[in-house]
Amino acid sequence: MKSSGDGGAGTLSIGALAARFGLATHVLRHWEAMGLLHPGRDTGGRRRYGADGLTRVATILILKEAGLGLNTIRSLSATVDRTTRHEILHPAAEELRSRIAAAQASLELIEGGLNCEYEDVTQCPNYRRLIAERAGHRSPAGEPVTEAVAVAPPHETARLTQPGFSAADLALGRVSSRDQLVVRTRW
Numbered sequence: 001m002k003s004s005g006d007g008g009a010g011t012l013s014i015g016a017l018a019a020r021f022g023l024a025t026h027v028l029r030h031w032e033a034m035g036l037l038h039p040g041r042d043t044g045g046r047r048r049y050g051a052d053g054l055t056r057v058a059t060i061l062i063l064k065e066a067g068l069g070l071n072t073i074r075s076l077s078a079t080v081d082r083t084t085r086h087e088i089l090h091p092a093a094e095e096l097r098s099r100i101a102a103a104q105a106s107l108e109l110i111e112g113g114l115n116c117e118y119e120d121v122t123q124c125p126n127y128r129r130l131i132a133e134r135a136g137h138r139s140p141a142g143e144p145v146t147e148a149v150a151v152a153p154p155h156e157t158a159r160l161t162q163p164g165f166s167a168a169d170l171a172l173g174r175v176s177s178r179d180q181l182v183v184r185t186r187w
Helices: 014-021 025-033 051-065 070-077 082-115 125-135 167-171
Strands: 047-049 146-150 181-185
Touching: 014 025, 014 047, 014 051, 025 051, 047 051, 051 070, 070 082, 082 125
Parallel strands: none
Antiparallel strands: 146 181
């Protein structure tokens, strides 16, 4: 596309550009007001967008999908310095990692509910562990309270009574595969 200030061939009107990306025209006007877009103008003063405008809208949308706000996008677009880019993106990456961890925890809860064999999900060891973690159950020493439990169908769950066996044994792989144990937070 060839950019033209007079509304000639190779440019898009604000309506055509907005439609191409499924946006309302007021969104493009807002981005322009924030300094993210710099459209040319035709002889009648109407906005015209060339290839650069098309690329910038696509870039803004990709960065928004990555979770960046418009102010962050504006800061990124104003720099070509690698160090500055890293300073801008590092907090965004940390925030995204945090959101991913929260989404993974949510998925774990949902999958636990789907896979639970208990009629009453509140009796499920996985559910009880998640609730205990959220409630912050702690021993007097401040450690999470856990116990090892043999994995069995709901009606057969039994606590291990082997002397000297601990959750640490499970974590360190000292338990045979036939024991098939899990760690459950004590209520």
